[in-house]
Amino acid sequence: MNYIDSLIDTINSHNSKLPICLNANNHNIVPELRNLFDDYINQVKTCIHGNSISLTKKLPPYWTYNSLIEMLETISNSLLNSIDHFHAGLPNKAYNRLAEGLSILLKNKSTRNNFREHFTLSLSHFKSYRLRNKLRPNDIINHPKDLFHIPFGIRRITKSYRYSIPGFPCLYLGSSPEISFKEIGESMKDLFGIVFESKKNLTFFNIDFSEVPYSIDIEKLYIKIVSWPLIAACSIKMNDSHKSYEFKPEYIIPQLLLQYIRQQEIGLYTQTQDINLDYIKDLIHLLKKNISSSPDYINKLIKELDSLQKIISEILCYKESVSNDDERSNKNKEYQLKALQKDLKKNLQTNLKLLKKDNSKNLYIQEEDDLMSKSKNEINRLISLLSYEFKENPINGIRYLSTHYDSNVSFNQENYVLPVLENKSEGYCSQLTNLFTVSPVVEIKQTTNPFKELCKQSNLSNLKIK
Known part of the structure; x- marks a missing residue:
């Protein structure tokens, strides 16, 4: 086996460990995460050892063995230090440390467009789903707004979710009704759902740990290798015994990542170098x-x-x-x-x-x-x-593989999170409502194919709420 195949096997082997299940009794995830990162970096070094010269001959001059390992170690340390700062009660330092690490990936002059292309995914007119159970017997779920983000007027009930902090509403969608069902706890009691379809092209920051093919371009493989620690830190599965806890350390990096994306413009640059x-x-x-x-x-x-x-x-x-x-x-x-x-x-x-x-x-x-x-x-x-918009393409949200991911099932297992884009005292984010058409609300019942009726929905219309 050649060293490039060994590198692909290494990243696929570590991808297969995702989502990571950490020790149920350990509320400090840093030691386990550090061991995981160290093991990964050592395996990458072993694969490349003795082949660094022949490998870099196939790559642009800004990629060297030293630059690869340096970037890998820098992003790993920034993630671990960020979590440490958060544990110490210093969320601002945690954010700044993560931002420093991400800048290595996304703002390096030589490689930035390659990394941005790797991390961004544009989807046009894609369908997604949102399910919800009645929380109380007298709840009424008969309008699409009842399955939209939590209204600003009652944002106080917004809890901590994987990519969003308490009090900050976000719209979470699933790429299939089955994965949405898993996300809400797989309860069929008083269950309702709607279909969303995007009205235009939306761009997502893509957290993806799918298998890497052996036919991959060598530079893209390098980018995947360096990006893996960030993917892993966003893919820590919450232990069932932690669900009732208010603080979930698994959410630290994902929440800081969404904050970073909202404050940065990290789309691909409009190419102008061919002007004569x-x-x-x-x-x-x-x-x-x-x-x-x-x-x-x-x-x-x-x-x-x-x-x-x-x-x-x-x-x-x-x-x-x-x-x-x-x-x-x-x-x-x-x-x-x-x-x-x-x-x-x-x-x-x-x-x-x-x-x-x-x-x-x-x-x-x-x-x-x-x-x-x-x-x-x-x-x-x-x-x-x-005529092109001069600044970079905006990122609408994050697309990520669910931590309920199961390689043995056939349905789509990606989720989407879109943050609200305005701050109001009541109502809903009009900028988000304008992105989608939605189906009528469908009541989902216990049958052999409970989501059949939801998937058949084709009468989608604009979401008319304020």
Whole structure:
């Protein structure tokens, strides 16, 4: 067996241990988690030992044996230190320590897009499910709002859940009614459910411990190897004897992760490195050479193209430095560039129309006319690029494999958590309601196929609640 197959076997072997079941009597999860991380890192070192040179030849220059192990040890230590700080009653330090570790993965200049691509998953028009039992005999569950997130007006009843803190409502959904049923405790008494379908593309931070194929690209394998400690720390199964406890150490890292995602923009960057500035420079030179006999609007176009060079250069520099600069400075730069983009796009569109109307051939020889044609195409493409949202794609929530995961079942076992996006005194998050259509409420009864009626629901409509 070659060393790459050994690496894949190592990560698959550790994935098979997830979700982790920790000692029922141990309320400090750090020692067990440290042993798990140490064992994993040592196995990775053993697989690569003696093969680091041949391995790194297949990878970009920023990946080396030392960089892999350093990143792996850094993220592992940040997770363990974060839990220690939380146990010490210092949640702010816990968050900051986790953020430092995640920055190694998500903001490293060389690898950030690869890690972001690994951790983000976009889904369009996907169906999900939410089930709920009546808590009291006189409860009424007859409207989809009764199965939405806990209303702001009674947020005091919001408990601690895997990815959300007490008092902060979130919408939890299951990818199948079966996994939703497991999440609520598998009680059929007074059980109701609804179907959700997303109205647009939603992007999730993806916590995935599915099996790694042997055909995986080597760089993607490296990314999976380094990411595993974070996946593991978010996949600790709560022991049944802990369910009644108020504090659940298994939730520390998942809750801090959702907080981190809500405060960061960690989507993939809009790619702008293929903008060809040479055409624009050549066009400026051409227009200046012929300015004495050119139409008046050419003077204005030259100024716009000069501005265009500067702004595109700033955008490219911004893309390279955004993760390393001060966050407030980034925001100010972003607002400035957005304003410039808006004005530039409008002026380019105006001047492009004038260029297209100009049929004069006496100003340009054939080569110059070809250059003008290429420049028109380039300006068109730049206008299209400037139409993109400048900042990174937002993350709508977290997708994660359930800690009730069972490799022997055939139904989907992913869950989704979407945090509320506004802070109101009562009612529901309108930004979340606008993301989905929902089915009518279905009462689920004890039959041989209890979820058949729920899965058949096709009459989905907008969720009209405030």
